[in-house]
Amino acid sequence: MHKKIGVIWGDCASKEIVAQALSVLEAIEKKYGHEFEYTKILMGGEAIDEMGEPLPQSQLNLCLEQDSVLLGAIGGPKWEGLPGHLRPEKGLLKLREGMGLYANNRPAKIWPQLSEASPLKKEIVDQGIDFIIVRELIGGAYFGKHELYEIDGEKIAMDTMPYSEHEIERIGKIAFETAQKRNKKLCMVDKHNVLETSRLWASVFDRLKEQYPDVEYSTMFVDNAAMQICKNPSQFDVIVTENLFGDILSDEASEITGSIGMIPSSSLGETSNGLYEPIHGSAPDIAGKDVINPIACILSAAMMLRYSFDMSKEADDIEQAVDSVLTKGYRTADMMSEGMKQVGTKEMGALIRKEI
């Protein structure tokens, strides 16, 4: 098969992990006779440096022409001082919106080989951590109005948090379908004792759940969810929630797996052209040192094969390669522990490639 992949090399240590992900894709190309055509796309700090803004329209257009887009991570201290609309993150938000990527899929899963890295107690980890947070990605406070005005000489800031029925419905369907393919449990997280948007979420989900009688549906307040993720993560299969809550809870969820350098994510909309990226950042402190863990980016490439290209065997191959390299005891610095063999970014990529 021939597929066009947009590649956003990203900032700081990001290029090092993207290079390894591409080399793993090359191994897949050879093994299965596929042809991946790469187009370099500028977004984030690099786009600010070279083109003056974090996501020029030309680069968004390039993304829209691809079969899928692979991203490392963006941002860094160099661009911190810039005004809001010129910050690297703004490029990412514009990309999500421009590609219509409303469904962000963030798995929280313990790799048995790394279970000791979890900050949670063994008794809790041993009950299993394997759930997915489906985060709505282009609605709510992220895409509401952000205003600053003055009344009688006093500054007042105001953000709005809007959600419409169709925005909730489309993410709701994805969430129920995701649960159907897993253990058939869906928990919708909101704050309906306070927010009107949450009440609309709750009413749309109450309607939707009738169409998925095989899925066990429940709701939970966001404050309680923040507790339960620490206390008893094994209770969850699929969590669905709005943009801001999803941002907070998915970071907490990734932390309890203890291996944030291992977690990929997908963002999808109405078409199969999605955005795949690690959930970790661009790690400016270790840039250029051949130290950063490339696995989250490599697994993001695997997710791309599975969800955008329907290549599940190929994706399985990559995931199994990662699994066996970990089982053989190879670790990058972030996941190093006693008795294991520490390797750099490039060597980790090469080891995974070799397994394919």
Place this chain on the structure above:
Amino acid sequence: MHKKIGVIWGDCASKEIVAQALSVLEAIEKKYGHEFEYTKILMGGEAIDEMGEPLPQSQLNLCLEQDSVLLGAIGGPKWEGLPGHLRPEKGLLKLREGMGLYANNRPAKIWPQLSEASPLKKEIVDQGIDFIIVRELIGGAYFGKHELYEIDGEKIAMDTMPYSEHEIERIGKIAFETAQKRNKKLCMVDKHNVLETSRLWASVFDRLKEQYPDVEYSTMFVDNAAMQICKNPSQFDVIVTENLFGDILSDEASEITGSIGMIPSSSLGETSNGLYEPIHGSAPDIAGKDVINPIACILSAAMMLRYSFDMSKEADDIEQAVDSVLTKGYRTADMMSEGMKQVGTKEMGALIRKEI
């Protein structure tokens, strides 16, 4: 001293803990020759049942006439189906607003006797968990507009999240002063890469920090804070944040202490008339069984003595009494572990009273 205390007995298992808190206060009265005058105030489910709304104006007025107000917890399945403005929680929100309680102080502290109950690993717990979350309590999305309208037959919900400079400044001062009395570290949590309110918070705090040069000030994104609370809680001394983020993070923080049945809270405004309450809920499942842990409510009474009545010796007495009862091995069911002596709500109250 003579003090007027408003008592909200609350719903479900709440009355059982309030009874124990009052009996401990009685011991303090006798020991120090104080006189506490109690006024029963209806709020929450009980107020709905007896007066048709969660906080009738007459009851709010009663609260305003007191020197301080002690609350158990409100809510329960009985009132779940009611429309938003008639739910028990609405009474609590109206009370916070009506009393002008903008500063909610939620300590997250491990009791050494209970450190095994934390869901976190021993290595992390042993580094110490002892921080306070100062949550802004009467601004932001909780007190913005909550609208539902229709455009072309589609429902759209919208919450607004407003903050004005003076609202941020007054909570900021409390936060810096709290840090000054502790380990002089303040972390302001926001999402300034997305929200305008966060950018206003950041700019007000940047101005304020100049007045507190002895306090080490930092900022953190809310998604990162949700990770750091699990990963490395010992880094925190005082966290200050807006209402909704504070709701989520303070529940997560209480969970990692492993003893949510032990955590009191204070809510204060411009006067010394504050509201003191456990951070746990009304525990409908164990109501009437003499099982609920009364300690969070008893410690809330201690906080009231300390912060509203300036009775720090009396507050110390209560806290030390709790400490020694725990050291002697007495536990309510929620904190029971091997080798300890399990007692009911009343007996736990009596044991603490006896130490005073």
